[in-house]
Amino acid sequence: MARLGSWIKAEGEGIYVVPADAWIDPSQPKARAWVTHGHADHARGGHGAVLATPETLAIMETRYGPQSGQPIAYDETIRVGEVDVRFVPAGHVLGSAQIVMEHRGERIVVSGDYKRRPDPTCACFVPVPCDVFVTEATFGLPVFRHPDTGSEIDRLLHRLHSDPSRCVLVGAYALGKAQRIITELRARGHHDPIYFHGAIERLNQLYQGFGVELGELRHTSSATKQEMAGHVVIAPPGALNDRWSRRLPDPVTAMASGWMRIRQRARQRNVELPLIISDHADWDELTMTIRELEPTEVWITHGREEALKHWCMTHQIKACELNLVGYEDEDD
């Protein structure tokens, strides 16, 4: 009997699905690419044909221009070569998907990036029991336990209201995190205009185009310091300490990321208000998911693989790490 999942090759440049002649999230241009979601470390430009959800294709077009893409809706099954393939929600960002593949009676699920807690900007993760679960492990250490999102947002609002002469500048990745922070603020009753850095404008519009309500947003470039006092400003992390921020009224610098659990990371970016809000599963979510799916094998990608591998082994699940290049923690 062949080794489980022997029809998949996890190579340096991505996961190659042999009987479909297709690559999942390849880091180099390929004739046929299946893309889990729009973050730059998973979705690259230059592929021949791209299979992805309509939202992910739209994100790729925003970033790379027109794609020869084939949209696949959640839960639709198509056959490619000798593989039945289906995309199901991963709960990571708008349009993010796990890729479920069946071939000769074996089912393999590639999670892409995922999280389990609710996110108002995207569909919730759908657990699909499988023989092999290929999981990310960005926060694959027991130290990473993300707190309740609502309480982190409340800390942000408390800080904002404590000094109306200042603004709170939140560093958040342009794709996903920025829009999630905005919708979480709305869900906590914050309906004031929110100011944004120009770099996130197109993705805000794309989310709104897919029906995600963001409320009243204003571009910082058309606002005065006085107007922005007492308001939230959202910018990509790279803008937190650059010249651009001088136009803001005495900003309290915040950053929304799972890495804010690590004090040193907050200090590196001169972050005064670290907010532990992540789009990735934390340790408990990773282990809960593996328990729930009951796979025979777990293959672990980008992150701290060692601890999760050990956890699997102590739970009688065979586990190995895949050495794929090019996955960064840019999208945490």
Ligand SMILES: [Zn+2]
């Ligand atoms: Zn991602």
Ligand SMILES: [Zn+2]
């Ligand atoms: Zn990733």
